[in-house]
Amino acid sequence: GPKVLQIPSHQIIDMGQMVTLNCDPVSNHLYFYWYKQILGQQMEFLVNFYNGKVMEKSKLFKDQFSVERPDGSYFTLKIQPTALEDSAVYFCASSFTGGANTQYFGPGTRLLVL
Amino acid sequence: AQSVTQPDARVTVSEGASLQLRCKYSYSGTPYLFWYVQYPRQGLQLLLKYYSGDPVVQGVNGFEAEFSKSNSSFHLRKASVHWSDSAVYFCALSARQGGRALIFGTGTTVSVSP
Incomplete structure (x- = not known):
């Protein structure tokens, strides 16, 4: 099936540093998502993005978070500055349309903030 | 508020036995419903998704799920499990209007013993 890639697979950084998580979505998809999963807990929605804009975001999407997809390249999640509680696995997803359309997930980026 | 509850954190079944994973949701109306495996x-x-119509939905690898509006449930079933079905299973919903975020349950870890 369609593949979503995420780079890097693991990232360890010091608290206060900036980190950028990269997502290569399915090529013809138009909607992009980030989810956060803390170890042992459920996956939680952060943000979705369409046509160059944030469409909706959750309360977990703090002011330190930003997303963009410049010129149709990677869909990125930037955290600046990072905090200890940002340690989690971040999953990117994409879908062709919104609504009930299937979201395809990447394998996740494991972020550890020290 | 919208939510998904998976009451069983962990299920162990023998290979060849049947499997049922429970999912209850809270939503005013009928949401889109999904089962994912990780x-x-x-x-x-x-694995499968429910939009409308026949409440029994067929998915991949012999999985099926049944939607019940009266019980606010979307339980997953498989008649005969294989060791490769050992994984974490997530039930999720998304709204029919507005947001496209997936709201996940906490997941059920399935262990298939030989």
Whole structure:
């Protein structure tokens, strides 16, 4: 099936540093998502993005978070500055349309903030 | 508020036995409903989804789920499990209007013993 890639697979950084998580979505998809999963807990929605804009975001999407997809390249999640509680696995997803359309997930980026 | 509850954190079944994973949701109306499976160090893969119509939905690898509006449930079933079905299973919903975020349950870890 369609593949979503995420780079890097693991990232360890010091608290206060900036980190950028990269997502290569399915090529013809138009909607992009980030989810956060803390170890042992459920996956939680952060943000979705369409046509160059944030469409909706959750309360977990703090002011330190930003997303963009410049010129149709990677869909990125930037955290600046990072905090200890940002340690989690971040999953990117994409879908062709919104609504009930299937979201395809990447394998996740494991972020550890020290 | 919208929510998904998976009451069983962990289920162990013998290979060849049947499996049922429970999912209850809270939503004013009928949401879109999904079951995803997560294998170790991989992203989520869609098993099946419910939009409307026949309440019994067939998915991949012999899985099916039944939607019940009266019970606010979307339970997943498989008649005969294989060792490769060992994974974490997530139930999720998304709204029919507005947001496209998936709201996940906490997941059920399935262990299939030989």
